[in-house]
Amino acid sequence: MADPRFMFEDFKPGDLLDYGGMVVDRDDMVAFAREYDPQPMHLSEAAAQGSMLGELIASGWYTAALLMRMSCDHMMVDSSSLGSPGVERLEWRAPVRAGDILRVRGEVLDARVSKSRPEIGIVSFRFEVRNQDDVVVMRQENAVMFGRRSGGAS
Amino acid sequence: MADPRFMFEDFKPGDLLDYGGMVVDRDDMVAFAREYDPQPMHLSEAAAQGSMLGELIASGWYTAALLMRMSCDHMMVDSSSLGSPGVERLEWRAPVRAGDILRVRGEVLDARVSKSRPEIGIVSFRFEVRNQDDVVVMRQENAVMFGRRSGGAS
Numbered sequence: 020m021a022d023p024r025f026m027f028e029d030f031k032p033g034d035l036l037d038y039g040g041m042v043v044d045r046d047d048m049v050a051f052a053r054e055y056d057p058q059p060m061h062l063s064e065a066a067a068q069g070s071m072l073g074e075l076i077a078s079g080w081y082t083a084a085l086l087m088r089m090s091c092d093h094m095m096v097d098s099s100s101l102g103s104p105g106v107e108r109l110e111w112r113a114p115v116r117a118g119d120i121l122r123v124r125g126e127v128l129d130a131r132v133s134k135s136r137p138e139i140g141i142v143s144f145r146f147e148v149r150n151q152d153d154v155v156v157m158r159q160e161n162a163v164m165f166g167r168r169s170g171g172a173s
Numbered sequence: 174m175a176d177p178r179f180m181f182e183d184f185k186p187g188d189l190l191d192y193g194g195m196v197v198d199r200d201d202m203v204a205f206a207r208e209y210d211p212q213p214m215h216l217s218e219a220a221a222q223g224s225m226l227g228e229l230i231a232s233g234w235y236t237a238a239l240l241m242r243m244s245c246d247h248m249m250v251d252s253s254s255l256g257s258p259g260v261e262r263l264e265w266r267a268p269v270r271a272g273d274i275l276r277v278r279g280e281v282l283d284a285r286v287s288k289s290r291p292e293i294g295i296v297s298f299r300f301e302v303r304n305q306d307d308v309v310v311m312r313q314e315n316a317v318m319f320g321r322r323s324g325g326a327s
């Protein structure tokens with residue numbers, strides 16, 4: 020089987036990523052909230068009227084899910100990803116609204132071979148999700164484990 | 174309008190929380206992955222066979238979404254919550270599988286009045302999501318802003 024397109028060796032500290040362009044669908048955004056984050060400001064325009072911002076905004080977890088989806092489409096699904104141990108930091112910086120168009124700007128912060136498992140590399144990313152006005156709506160730092168080319172034998 | 178059940182004053186450092194008991198529904202778990210995290214190990218038993226663990230496991234973002242849902246049901250929806258600035262740390266520690274029963278153990282790490290906005294209090298939580306075998310599958314630390322009783326006038 021051919022190697023996937025993105026493996027550990029394809030990420031170097033300082034590399035910049037730019038992808039996405041996903042339109043926030045109002046009904047999908049609300050369906051997510053109904054299922055996982057049923058607070059008034061996420062459920063409907065009417066329910067949101069009495070909330071802090073007075074308008075319907077996305078659950079922060081929905082924005083995180085859209086970042087994951089954009090990252091999957093851009094690289095994860097065609098990669099040697101072995102998953103992530105977690106997220107070091109996630110900031111919700113500005114509201115996400117129905118109709119927003121979200122892009123991802125990423126940077127590779129670090130890329131190192133695992134000491135205990137040399138067949139694996141660990142890549143640390145900083146992701147910024149920006150809307151159509153170039154406002155950063157979410158920022159996230161997390162590591163991803165990737166398999167190495169030639170199983171690390173090189 | 175009556176005050177909501179949970180406001181800033183209801184959280185003190187050291188307070189312990191225990192709630193949840195949600196069963197991980199296989200079809201909901203897979204539907205989430207199809208939409209937001211379409212990596213093979215999250216999509217079907219067959220697709221997961223070639224993956225690291227060789228079995229179908231939940232997207233970590235699905236587990237995070239279930240934690241949010243359990244927190245909404247237990248307290249957030251009947252609270253003066255004003256949202257969260259973000260997550261300080263999120264660790265995915267063990268696989269979540271269809272049929273697992275998830276509970277939340279929480280602890281209040283800190284509770285303080287905002288200096289710039291004294292009508293708001295900021296509560297820092299540590300949440301652990303445990304399965305039916307008492308294995309911690311996810312750990313998360315994050316702050317939530319809550320309105321104060323009597324608008325902070327007390």
